[in-house]
Every structure is written in C-alpha cells, then in structure tokens.
Amino acid sequence: xxxxxxxxxxxxxxxxxxxxxxxxxxxxxxxxxxxxxxxxxxxxxxxxxxxxxxxxxxxxxxxxxxxxxxxxxxxxxxxxxxxxxxxxxxxxxxxxxxxxxxxxxxxxxxxxxxxxxxxxxxxxxxxxxxxxxxxxxxxxxxxxxxxxxxxxxxxxxxxxxxxxxxxxxxxxxxxxxxxxxxxxxxxxxxxxxxxxxxxxxxxxxxxxxxxxxxxxxxxxxxxxxxxxxxxxxxxxxxxxxxxxxxxxxxxxxxxxxxxxxxxxxxxxxxxxxxxxxxxxxxxxxxxxxxxxxxxxxxxxxxxxxxxxxxxxxxxxxxxxxxxxxxxxxxxxxxxxxxxxxxxxxxxxxxxxxxxxxxxxxxxxxxxxxxxxxxxxxxxxxxxxxxxxxxxxxxxxxxxxxxxxxxxxxxxxxxxxxxxxxxxxxxxxxxxxxxxxxxxxxxxxxxxxx
Amino acid sequence: xxxxxxxxxxxxxxxxxxxxxxxxxxxxxxxxxxxxxxxxxxxxxxxxxxxxxxxxxxxxxxxxxxxxxxxxxxxxxxxxxxxxxxxxxxxxxxxxxxxxxxxxxxxxxxxxxxxxxxxxxxxxxxxxxxxxxxxxxxxxxxxxxxxxxxxxxxxxxxxxxxxxxxxxxxxxxxxxxxxxxxxxxxxxxxxxxxxxxxxxxxxxxxxxxxxxxxxxxxxxxxxxxxxxxxxxxxxxxxxxxxxxxxxxxxxxxxxxxxxxxxxxxxxxxxxxxxxxxxxxxxxxxxxxxxxxxxxxxxxxxxxxxxxxxxxxxxxxxxxxxxxxxxxxxxxxxxxxxxxxxxxxxxxxxxxxxxxxxxxxxxxxxxxxxxxxxxxxxxxxxxxxxxxxxxxxxxxxxxxxxxxxxxxxxxxxxxxxxxxxxxxx
Numbered sequence: 001x002x003x004x005x006x007x008x009x010x011x012x013x014x015x016x017x018x019x020x021x022x023x024x025x026x027x028x029x030x031x032x033x034x035x036x037x038x039x040x041x042x043x044x045x046x047x048x049x050x051x052x053x054x055x056x057x058x059x060x061x062x063x064x065x066x067x068x069x070x071x072x073x074x075x076x077x078x079x080x081x082x083x084x085x086x087x088x089x090x091x092x093x094x095x096x097x098x099x100x101x102x103x104x105x106x107x108x109x110x111x112x113x114x115x116x117x118x119x120x121x122x123x124x125x126x127x128x129x130x131x132x133x134x135x136x137x138x139x140x141x142x143x144x145x146x147x148x149x150x151x152x153x154x155x156x157x158x159x160x161x162x163x164x165x166x167x168x169x170x171x172x173x174x175x176x177x178x179x180x181x182x183x184x185x186x187x188x189x190x191x192x193x194x195x196x197x198x199x200x201x202x203x204x205x206x207x208x209x210x211x212x213x214x215x216x217x218x219x220x221x222x223x224x225x226x227x228x229x230x231x232x233x234x235x236x237x238x239x240x241x242x243x244x245x246x247x248x249x250x251x252x253x254x255x256x257x258x259x260x261x262x263x264x265x266x267x268x269x270x271x272x273x274x275x276x277x278x279x280x281x282x283x284x285x286x287x288x289x290x291x292x293x294x295x296x297x298x299x300x301x302x303x304x305x306x307x308x309x310x311x312x313x314x315x316x317x318x319x320x321x322x323x324x325x326x327x328x329x330x331x332x333x334x335x336x337x338x339x340x341x342x343x344x345x346x347x348x349x350x351x352x353x354x355x356x357x358x359x360x361x362x363x364x365x366x367x368x369x370x371x372x373x374x375x376x377x378x379x380x381x382x383x384x385x386x387x388x389x390x391x392x393x394x395x396x397x398x399x400x401x402x403x404x405x406x407x408x409x410x411x412x413x414x415x416x417x418x419x420x421x422x423x424x425x426x427x428x429x430x431x432x433x434x435x436x437x438x439x440x441x442x443x444x445x446x447x448x449x
Numbered sequence: 450x451x452x453x454x455x456x457x458x459x460x461x462x463x464x465x466x467x468x469x470x471x472x473x474x475x476x477x478x479x480x481x482x483x484x485x486x487x488x489x490x491x492x493x494x495x496x497x498x499x500x501x502x503x504x505x506x507x508x509x510x511x512x513x514x515x516x517x518x519x520x521x522x523x524x525x526x527x528x529x530x531x532x533x534x535x536x537x538x539x540x541x542x543x544x545x546x547x548x549x550x551x552x553x554x555x556x557x558x559x560x561x562x563x564x565x566x567x568x569x570x571x572x573x574x575x576x577x578x579x580x581x582x583x584x585x586x587x588x589x590x591x592x593x594x595x596x597x598x599x600x601x602x603x604x605x606x607x608x609x610x611x612x613x614x615x616x617x618x619x620x621x622x623x624x625x626x627x628x629x630x631x632x633x634x635x636x637x638x639x640x641x642x643x644x645x646x647x648x649x650x651x652x653x654x655x656x657x658x659x660x661x662x663x664x665x666x667x668x669x670x671x672x673x674x675x676x677x678x679x680x681x682x683x684x685x686x687x688x689x690x691x692x693x694x695x696x697x698x699x700x701x702x703x704x705x706x707x708x709x710x711x712x713x714x715x716x717x718x719x720x721x722x723x724x725x726x727x728x729x730x731x732x733x734x735x736x737x738x739x740x741x742x743x744x745x746x747x748x749x750x751x752x753x754x755x756x757x758x759x760x761x762x763x764x765x766x767x768x769x770x771x772x773x774x775x776x777x778x779x780x781x782x783x784x785x786x787x788x789x790x791x792x793x794x795x796x797x798x799x800x801x802x803x804x805x806x807x808x809x810x811x812x813x814x815x816x817x818x819x820x821x822x823x824x825x826x827x828x829x830x831x832x833x834x835x836x837x838x839x840x841x842x843x844x845x846x847x848x849x850x851x852x853x854x855x856x857x858x859x860x861x862x863x864x865x866x867x868x869x870x871x872x873x
Contacts, residue, residue, distance in 0.1 A: 034516065035516055038515045038516035041797045041799060041841050042799075043796075043797040043798050043799065044797070044798030044799060044801060044802035045798050045802075045814075045821075046797075046798070047796065047821065066515070066516075102795040102796055102797045103795075105795040105796075106795050106841070106842060
C-alpha cells in the first residue's frame with residue numbers, strides 16, 4: 001500500500017501524452033479558411049468588432065483572407081492586437097466576437113469561425129512574413145514593464161514601435177505570463193507561447209529580464225527613478241484557499257500550480273492522482289480537470305458550488321470538460337477534506353440550492369463524499385498588493401486603481417491586465433497594454449521632448 | 450402534369466431542353482449518355498470540312514466569385530476536331546436509336562456556296578432533324594473568316610442562310626453572335642435569307658482573367674493567351690435582352706427562337722421561355738455538373754407550370770414580351786419604397802452603407818435599446834432596390850409599390866424639354 005495518496009507520474013505512454021496535449025482545435029487549411037471567409041457578410045460597423053476588447057477590424061481581415069491578401073489580413077489583426085495569435089487560440093470567442101456574429105440570428109449556432117480565421121492569418125504571418133512592423137526613430141525614452149504576460153508584452157511592443165526602449169521584468173525565466181504558464185497546454189500547443197514571444201520581440205528595442213521579482217529585486221520607486229515611465233502588469237499572484245479542514249493534506253494543491261507544472265516540465269514526469277477532484281467554476285478549473293484527465297487520471301470530478309449559469313467558464317468550456325470525461329457536479333460546497341490514516345481519501349460537500357433571497361444556501365446535514373487522491377483548488381486568484389507596499393499607488397476593490405489612460409495614482413506609473421479592474425481576459429490585457437503604451441507615448445509627445 | 454413536348458419548326462422533342470452545340474455533344478458516347486439522362490435534344494458540335502481542325506491544349510477559363518465556381522466560363526476550343534465521316538456515322542447511329550429526340554447538326558464551312566452545297570446532303574443523309582448555322586463562334590474560326598466573322602455581317606448571314614434553304618429540305622436555324630451592336634440586324638438578315646428559326650446567344654468575346662504570375666491572359670497556352678467565348682450564368686442577362694429584342698420586334702415576331710446563354714435551372718428556363726424562346730439550349734451547367742441536371746430542370750419547370758396553370762410550353766413562350774418595353778414607355782408616376790422587416794433584420798448594416806455611400810442616404814442608422822437599428826427614410830427613398838439586393842436575408846427588405854395615380858411617360862413628362870404636348 002502506498003504511504004501517500006495514489007498520485008503518480010507516467011500513467012500514460014509518451015505516444016498517448018503527445019496526442020493528448022497536441023492542438024485541441026487544429027487549424028483550418030487555406031481552402032477551408034477561404035470557404036469560411038466567403039461566408040462572412042462583411043457587415044458595416046460590425047457587431048463582432050465591438051465585441052472584441054482590442055477592436056480588431058474583423059470583417060476587413062476576413063475579407064483579406066477571402067481575397068488571398070494574407071499579409072494584409074495579418075497586419076489588420078496585429079495592429080490592433082499583437083498577440084492575435086494566442087488570442088485566436090485562447091479567447092472565449094463564443095462569448096465575444098462569435099457570439100455577436102449576425103449569422104447567429106440567421107443560422108442558429110453557425111457564426112463565422114472568427115477565432116480559427118484569425119489563427120489562420122496570424123499563423124501565415126509568423127510562418128511567412130515575420131515581424132510586420134518597424135520601429136520609429138529612437139526617442140531615447142526608457143520604459144520599464146513589470147510582468148511579461150499579454151499586457152506587458154503588448155505594451156512593450158507598442159512602445160517599441162513608437163521608438164522607445166523597453167525593459168520587461170518578470171519573475172519567471174521565460175516571457176509569456178499566463179500564455180506560457182497558466183493556460184492548458186493543448187490550447188497553445190507546439191510551444192506557441194514562446195514562438196509568439198520571439199515574434200513579438202523581433203521588432204527590436206525590447207529587453208527581457210527574467211527572474212526579477214518586484215519588491216525583492218526592485219521597487220516601483222526605484223524603477224520610476226531609473227526609467228521615464230513604468231507599466232505594471234503583474235497579474236494575480238495570489239490564490240484563494242478553501243478555508244476548510246484538511247487543506248494542508250498531501251495531494252491538495254492549487255490548480256494554477258498544477259497547470260504551471262504541466263507547462264514547464266516533461267509531462268511524463270508530472271504526477272497526477274488516480275481520482276482527482278477540482279473545485280471551482282472557471283476556466284482554470286476546466287483547464288486543470290481536462291489536463292488531469294489527459295495525463296491519465298481515471299476519475300476527474302469538477303465540483304462547483306452553484307449552477308451552470310453561474311460558472312465563469314463558458315458553456316463551450318464546460319462541454320469540453322464533459323466530452324473529455326470530466327464529471328461536472330453543481331450546487332455543492334466543500335465542507336472538509338477527508339483523510340484515512342492521515343492520507344487524503346476524498347472531499348466532503350454540502351448540497352446547496354438557491355435560497356429564498358436568491359443567494360445560495362447549503363445544508364450542512366446533507367452531504368456527500370467524492371473519493372479523491374488529489375484535490376485541485378481553482379476558486380479564484382487575487383491581486384497581491386504586497387510588492388507595492390509603501391508606494392503611493394492606490395488599490396481599490398483589490399486591484400490597482402487606474403484612470404482612463406491606464407495611469408495609476410503615481411504619476412508616470414501605469415498598470416493594466418488582470419491586476420487592474422475589469423474582465424480577466426487575455427484579450428482585455430492586450431488592450432490594456434496597448435492603450436497604456438499609447439498613453440505613455442502621448443504623454444511623451446505632449447511634453448514636447 | 451404540364452406537357453413539356455415541343456415542336457420547334459417541325460423538330461419535335463419530349464421536352465424543350467437541348468444540349469447546345471459544344472463539347473458535350475461532340476461524340477456519340479456523350480450524346481447517348483445525354484439522352485439516357487433525359488435531354489430532349491442535342492445540337493451536335495459543329496461539323497466543318499475535312500481535314501478537321503486541330504485544337505490546342507488548355508481550353509477553358511473560369512470566372513469564380515466568392516467561392517462559387519464557374520459563374521462564367523470561357524473557351525478557346527474550335528469546332529469538332531474529328532473527321533467528318535466519323536461524326537456523320539455517329540449522328541446517324543444516335544438518331545436511329547433515339548427517333549423521339551431532336552438531333553440538330555451545327556455546321557460551319559467556308560463562306561462559298563460549293564462548300565455548303567457539298568456538306569448539306571451528307572448531313573441530310575444521317576436523318577438529322579435540322580441544321581444550325583454556326584455564325585457565332587467568336588474565336589479562332591473567326592480568324593479564318595467563319596463563325597462570328599459571318600454573323601457580324603448581315604449580308605453574309607442572309608446569303609449563307611439562303612444557300613442552305615435552297616440546298617436542303619431540313620429546317621435551318623441560324624445561331625446568332627452577341628458580338629454586335631444591334632441583334633435585330635443579323636436576325637432580320639436571317640429571316641430574309643429564309644431561316645426557319647434563330648438561336649441565341651453564342652458566346653461573348655472575352656478575356657476571362659490574367660495569370661498574374663505568367664502575366665498572360667487565361668487560359669494560358671504555352672505562356673500566351675487569346676480571347677475566348679464567354680458563357681455560363683454570367684451571360685444570362687445579355688441573352689435575355691437579345692432574345693426579348695427579337696421577340697418584340699414586329700418584323701421578327703413570327704421567327705421562332707431557341708434560347709441559349711447561362712440556363713442552369715428550371716427557373717432560368719422559364720425566364721427564357723417568357724422572353725420568347727420555344728426551346729432552350731444548355732451547355733455550361735451540364736459541363737459543371739453533368740447531364741443529370743436535366744432531371745430537375747424538367748421536373749421543376751413542369752411543377753411550376755402546373756402551379757401557374759400553364760398546360761404547354763407554348764402557353765409560356767413570350768408571356769413577358771408585351772411587358773418588355775422601351776424605357777420611354779415606363780410610367781414615371783410609379784413609386785416603390787423599401788421596407789425593412791425589423792424582425793427578420795440581422796443588423797449587418799449592408800443596406801445602410803450601400804445606400805449611404807452609393808445611393809440616396811435613405812437608410813438611417815441608430816441604436817434602439819442598445820441594438821443596431823436600420824430604418825428607411827421614406828421621403829428620401831427613390832425605390833432603387835439596391836438595399837433589397839444587398840440584404841443577405843430573403844424577404845427582409847421588400848419593395849412596397851405605392852398607389853399610382855395615372856400614367857405619365859417621359860415623352861409627356863413636364864421636365865422633358867422635348868415633350869409631346871397635346872394637340873401638337
């Protein structure tokens with residue numbers, strides 16, 4: 001009998017793992033892309049554009065695919081969203097551009113597959129065209145970016161385009177942020193995150209400094225002294241805990257750590273439980289549960305405390321989990337982790353429902369236990385303000401306060417992405433970074449330097 | 450069930466659908482397959498004098514649009530490149546086995562009477578039902594003073610038609626080229642020469658496209674291209690107009706017409722009949738999909754005729770001709786206004802931008818409850834139909850004819866400086 005819970009690496013062969021972690025949604029062939037592009041009505045002032053946080057001129061890039069103007073198509077996407085390649089893969093298009101496609105009204109559920117078309121165009125650019133943008137004349141301005149995720153990268157690229165020099169600091173060894181460490185591997189297969197980082201940095205003028213931690217290696221004040229402007233894109237470093245008995249047992253871990261481990265190690269060496277329970281209702285919960293299955297877990301149960309309509313994972317994500325053999329259980333709140341002989345053996349839940357006041361109520365006497373060798377917590381991430389302690393940067397509602405231009409309460413210091421208020425979407429982070437770069441550049445121009 | 454049988458200048462066929470003189474009717478093999486598929490008749494690919502012509506390799510070019518293939522097709526193929534005797538033997542064999550189908554033979558020989566005198570009895574001996582004079586081929590053969598080179602000169606049309614009428618008992622159909630300014634001139638010449646009927650249109654002179662890598666017109670033959678004959682769905686409007694011109698001409702009113710030009714469905718067929726055709730010749734649609742397309746053509750035409758209460762093809766032929774008028778006879782008091790069905794509208798904005806940029810700024814764009822909203826400004830709408838055409842949703846934008854107060858044509862219109870005044 002094992003001393004700990006049944007958690008082991010290498011449950012599947014290399015061949016099975018390679019298949020399980022290959023591209024979840026393979027690209028369109030060019031012929032398929034043209035057929036799909038021809039379906040687009042080329043709407044005027046199209047609703048899909050409005051639904052895209054980065055405001056990509058979607059009908060125009062699709063028309064360029066239809067006319068085989070691939071370089072033009074890619075440029076239209078990338079000038080609004082330099083991370084158009086990863087957004088094409090990770091965006092929940094079903095609640096963004098594709099949800100607003102007018103085809104939904106006409107042919108139920110048959111919107112233009114905008115995400116796949118965007119991938120087609122951006123892949124073409126990376127395979128054929130390289131970096132489509134050039135830098136303006138050097139300004140001599142130096143700008144520090146903290147965090148090499150989508151917001152930081154988008155900001156750096158736009159600043160570099162304007163002729164500024166940028167240094168990106170990040171605690172990880174590799175740039176990419178959540179694209180590199182926090183997204184299911186099959187969504188950004190074939191090392192796409194790093195290929196995109198290389199593509200983006202090829203504009204020049206951007207230096208990446210890995211292993212640099214804000215609050216340890218530098219402070220906002222020190223950066224502000226050393227650089228002409230600072231952009232903070234530090235994301236959400238904290239993870240919520242369940243706050244229940246047994247949370248410190250072996251086999252209980254944060255889903256984000258599980259996902260990060262998967263991304264940065266040989267998958268053959270990543271341990272996974274035979275029976276896995278994932279707590280949460282967001283995309284992190286889905287990514288963790290599906291990847292647990294694909295690593296070879298026999299039983300994976302995703303448990304969410306409320307109803308399907310309350311989940312932040314989209315219906316498409318939920319169905320993806322279910323088609324991957326994940327059991328989804330709703331209206332159940334974790335009560336305690338169950339140990340047998342000091343070894344994790346399951347987790348007990350209280351059944352719940354909507355109470356008279358519309359809020360969920362759970363019955364402590366009506367519980368059930370789901371057997372588990374591994375429990376992954378995905379009940380939310382939080383902004384960790386500690387590195388900003390002592391700075392004159394205001395925090396509100398747990399996020400960094402910014403004005404309409406993205407500037408914090410400290411002059412010359414901007415912020416964007418998940419560490420600021422708003423939707424925690426890759427594409428929204430890209431918009432924040434891009435717009436902050438424009439604001440920093442506009443301030444530079446206004447100063448008449 | 451509607452009666453689709455036709456009697457076209459004595460040539461009988463079980464339905465009005467004939468395969469036009471073209472590659473699909475070049476050989477016995479193809480024609481037998483066509484008859485088995487249900488075609489009412491064929492016009493055999495044009496025979497010429499021996500030695501037969503030689504065709505080049507790379508012969509067709511296609512006009513594709515938004516993913517739809519072959520909305521237009523052009524070809525640089527010449528007439529039949531097989532020995533006359535081979536074709537004659539095959540025509541005889543096919544006609545013997547399919548006595549109920551129309552077998553018409555297309556002919557093109559040099560513009561000298563002896564040549565026509567020589568070939569006519571040979572064709573007659575096959576038992577073919579009639580001949581069609583190919584005065585239309587606009588490429589290759591015209592450089593040898595045949596085909597469209599004849600069809601473009603009314604005097605030649607008349608002369609050759611007369612030679613044929615004088616030297617055969619077979620009905621003579623004159624196939625007209627659209628590569629002229631006024632279709633009435635060669636049509637009248639054909640009638641003067643004694644033609645029993647005309648068929649039109651032959652193909653339109655065209656360059657289908659340019660290969661931008663080779664920098665040569667398509668289809669490319671060893672690095673070069675030449676103009677070809679254009680056909681397929683894209684030429685249908687040209688054909689309908691020319692057929693209508695002939696059908697409404699008082700001099701030509703009794704001249705039967707075999708309609709050709711982009712017919713691909715029963716609906717096209719019905720339109721050609723309405724504009725004055727009695728039989729219908731098809732090529733491109735068959736080349737695109739095979740002979741099986743005739744099944745839906747006959748079936749669909751029959752169902753539509755039943756629905757409309759037309760018993761025979763003759764009941765349909767020419768139905769629209771009296772309403773095909775010169776512009777000057779249109780009623781200027783008529784007004785129609787676009788109406789958007791808001792429940793059907795998918796908010797694509799295409800009607801708005803088309804009207805705003807290119808027409809009359811008569812479709813207002815706004816937001817109602819945060820939703821895009823498009824509304825016709827009745828006072829600004831001139832009833833041009835553009836919005837209804839660009840709308841991707843059937844029946845979403847409809848044109849609403851307004852009450853009409855009498856008739857006023859341009860010749861009588863107060864704004865016409867040269868108006869006809871009462872009593873003048």
